[in-house]
Structure formats: structure tokens, C-alpha cells
Amino acid sequence: MAKLFLYNTLTRKKEEFEPINADQVGLYTCGPTVYNYAHIGNLRTYIFEDILKRVLIYNGFKVKHVMNITDVGHLTGDRDMGEDKIETGAAREGKSAWDIAEFYTQAFKQDIDHLNILAPDIWCKATDTIPEQIALVRTLEEKGYTYKTSDGIYFDTSKVKDYAKLSNQNIQALQEGARVEKNPEKKNPTDFALWKFSPKNVKRQMEWDSFWGLGFPGWHVECSAMSMKFLAKNLDIHCGGADHVDVHHTNEIAQSEAATGKKFFNFWMHGAFLNIQGGKKMAKSEENFLTLEHTFLKKGLHPLVYRFATFQTHYRKPMEYSEESVQAAQKGFQHLQNQIRELKSYQSHAPGSIDPANRGKFLDAINDDLNMPRAMAVVQEMLKSGGSESDKLTTVLDFDRILGLDLDKVDKTEILPEEIQQLVDARHKARQEKNWAVSDRLREKIEARGYVVQDTRDGMKVFKS
Numbered sequence: 001m002a003k004l005f006l007y008n009t010l011t012r013k014k015e016e017f018e019p020i021n022a023d024q025v026g027l028y029t030c031g032p033t034v035y036n037y038a039h040i041g042n043l044r045t046y047i048f049e050d051i052l053k054r055v056l057i058y059n060g061f062k063v064k065h066v067m068n069i070t071d072v073g074h075l076t077g078d079r080d081m082g083e084d085k086i087e088t089g090a091a092r093e094g095k096s097a098w099d100i101a102e103f104y105t106q107a108f109k110q111d112i113d114h115l116n117i118l119a120p121d122i123w124c125k126a127t128d129t130i131p132e133q134i135a136l137v138r139t140l141e142e143k144g145y146t147y148k149t150s151d152g153i154y155f156d157t158s159k160v161k162d163y164a165k166l167s168n169q170n171i172q173a174l175q176e177g178a179r180v181e182k183n184p185e186k187k188n189p190t191d192f193a194l195w196k197f198s199p200k201n202v203k204r205q206m207e208w209d210s211f212w213g214l215g216f217p218g219w220h221v222e223c224s225a226m227s228m229k230f231l232a233k234n235l236d237i238h239c240g241g242a243d244h245v246d247v248h249h250t251n252e253i254a255q256s257e258a259a260t261g262k263k264f265f266n267f268w269m270h271g272a273f274l275n276i277q278g279g280k281k282m283a284k285s286e287e288n289f290l291t292l293e294h295t296f297l298k299k300g301l302h303p304l305v306y307r308f309a310t311f312q313t314h315y316r317k318p319m320e321y322s323e324e325s326v327q328a329a330q331k332g333f334q335h336l337q338n339q340i341r342e343l344k345s346y347q348s349h350a351p352g353s354i355d356p357a358n359r360g361k362f363l364d365a366i367n368d369d370l371n372m373p374r375a376m377a378v379v380q381e382m383l384k385s386g387g388s389e390s391d392k393l394t395t396v397l398d399f400d401r402i403l404g405l406d407l408d409k410v411d412k413t414e415i416l417p418e419e420i421q422q423l424v425d426a427r428h429k430a431r432q433e434k435n436w437a438v439s440d441r442l443r444e445k446i447e448a449r450g451y452v453v454q455d456t457r458d459g460m461k462v463f464k465s
Ligand code: AMP
Pocket: 030, 031, 032, 033, 034, 040, 041, 042, 043, 044, 045, 239, 240, 241, 242, 243, 244, 271, 272, 273, 274, 275, 281, 282, 283, 284
């Protein structure tokens, strides 16, 4: 079996991946906080995790993948200050907290489906594991790791000696920065809430009874409780975006290892940010984020163009979003589709076979810490090389087990030619400006070039007639 190397945030180096148990790899990916749509930055992280999962499967591992849905307990500040994001979202939209969580969970599932992200084997809502979370906090309390303040039960981070081992952050500097800390009852600035009490004067929509009275779990507790529940003896790989290193994952490790006395996950992997121009991180809290719906679907762009676009940058490097980068990805994806179409047109009745030399190069690239830019270069090299068309087609369709670009269905996921796309963009703009006369004229132009235009509830759809 080929060797698979993955960068482990915990050890700060690429390491050969070996599962704890040969029969199954446990993969835990931190899921969405469902108070708003996922933005394309969040989705970049889920695409990286999907590539990881596909690479594990391609290497012959059997993967058990768990993803949580954070539907309670994530406060507007990651360090336990502020409001519960779900209850705030509910107030904003005049719906119940439960309805908000359900609505955005479905929206998220639709997004990942559009991007060909393989669904986890187990989806789990935070609100479905409250007893397990209470039990974990109770264990920590019994072992002497907790203390009580006026608003909750907190984890005392000074009781674990290697608290900063994941992030390597300077705890001394954090202590000094504590002067701006808004919670004077915390013993250390890095301490975090395990259980929050419901406020006395406000009735929360989501609250549960516990050893400590009515309240709700702190955000980090759910991922520890769920991974231990579902992956028990397969704590192999735990992932998320780079923003999870300093707080969320550091706290998960601290509380889990304190509770069990055992190592919590061997590999920690983190995807770098998608930034908007100027290097600013795309964030839900900024309210200026881009969704898949608005950036791709509503404009008649195929969502897999975004998946393709993310392959141009290694997952540990920041990626900048711009209209130009989308246009370049669209051209690149269209070119790839045309190459496949051409290979299909040559296809004889004899089925091709996977070319071992190119497969080896492709495997070397993906097994080198998921090097997708290199893997895409191998794809192009192979397609441009001599050799039998049917072998090339069979080989590239095998690579598509990783790429997930629906290359086998190339005719159904057609990318529009540049000229048509420009007309579609102009018509989209005209419709936004309610300029119906221009919109109608553009429709006629698109149709005159052999395409069908449909205005649906989900935006404009354009197909070859
Ligand atoms: P959330 O729904 O906010 O809990 O985030 C879901 C996932 O997206 C987490 O793994 C985050 O670390 C990740 N994430 C958040 N912002 C970005 C961004 N701008 N680029 C890439 N990943 C992000």
C-alpha cells in the first residue's frame, strides 16, 4: 500500500498516517453552526475535508465519518461571551430556535450536495446528545477540573499542564491580555464554559435540567461528547478550519484528555481561510459573506466550478476569492470537460484500463498531504500526453473518485461557453435592476444561440436546447 502523509497540526509536521485500528478510520469534522447560511469560506473547509475522506477511501481505508450540527451553545464570542447564536438568529428572523436550526441545517445539506461533498455516515445534532454532554461535565467536576461562577460551570485550564500543545500559543501573552477580558469571575483567561446557566429573568427556548439547574452546554463540549460516543476506539483524525485551533479544538483536547486520561485524536488537520480581497477572512458575523446560492447558482454558474476553484490552492494556504478567480476556474473546468468530451467521442467499444504510471503520479500528489494543485497538474499532463484515448478516459474517471467533478456525466453538467455566460451575467444584472426590456432582449440572444432559458424560483437556469 502507498504511504499517505498528512500534516498534523499537533506535531507541526507531515506524518505518515496509520490508523489506530486497521479495520476502520474514525474521521470527525466539526460541522456548521446553523443560525445562517454557510458561506463559501465554510464550504472551502468542507471541500478540503471531503478530499481527505476520498483520499483515505482511495488508499483502501474504510472510513467512519461523523459530523455534528451545532444547534445550541455557540455564543457570539468564541470565548463564552455574548449571546447564543441560534437564539439570536431566531429573534432576527421571528422564528423559533428549533425552526432556525432545522432550516439552516437543510440549507447546509443542500450546499454540500451541490458540491459533491460525500455526506457523513453519522450526522448528529448537539441537542441530541445533551445527556452525554452533561455526563462529561459531571466527570470533569468529579475529577476536580471545574469551578462555578455566577453564569456557569467553567473548566480550569491551569489544571492541565499542556493546555497550549495544539496551538502553541503563548499563554503568558494571553494572561497579560487578560486586562481586556470581560468576565472577571474566570480564574484564567483561557478558561471556558462547560455548562451555562439559563438567565434568571429570560426564558430560553433551548434549555435542559442538569446537576447544576436549568441551562445549556458550552459549545466545545458537544464535539468531545459526540466523537467519544460515535468513534470511541477510532479517534484517528479530527478536522476543522484554522480558526478552530486556538480555542475550540484546544479546549476539546483539554477537557477530553482530562476526563479520560487518554490521548484524544492522533491527527488534527486544519484548512486555511478563504479571504475576500484585501486578505480579510470571510465570516458569518460580518454579514457580508457570499453564499453558494448567490455567487454561483443564482448566476447560472455550476456549483462544481467552486469545487474546481478550490483545487488551485493547497488547503493549508489562504485562498483569495475574486470574480476573476471564479472566471478562471470556470474556464479551466470547461476546458477539462471539453477534454473529456473529446475522449468520449473517440471511445471504442474496447474498455480502457487505468494507466499505472499516471496513477502512481496522481497518488504521490494526493498522498503528499492532499496536494491538489499537483494532482491537477498530473491530470493535465496525462490528458495532453500520447496514448490510448480509452485508457486516458478510464484513468481520469478513476481520478474523479477524488476530484468529485462528475466527469462521468460530462454532458449533463455542461459549463456554458464564455459568450453565453456573459449574456447570462448581463441578463442576471438586468433582472436585478428590474430592466425587463433588456432582460427580454438578452433572453432572445441566448436562445438564438441554441440555449433554453428558464426563470425558476431558484434563479435563472440555462441549458443547451
Ligand atoms: P461555523 O459554521 O462558523 O461553525 O464554521 C464551519 C466551518 O467553517 C469551521 O470548520 C470553520 O473553521 C470554517 N470556517 C469559518 N470561516 C472560514 C473561512 N473564511 N474560510 C475557511 N473556513 C472557514
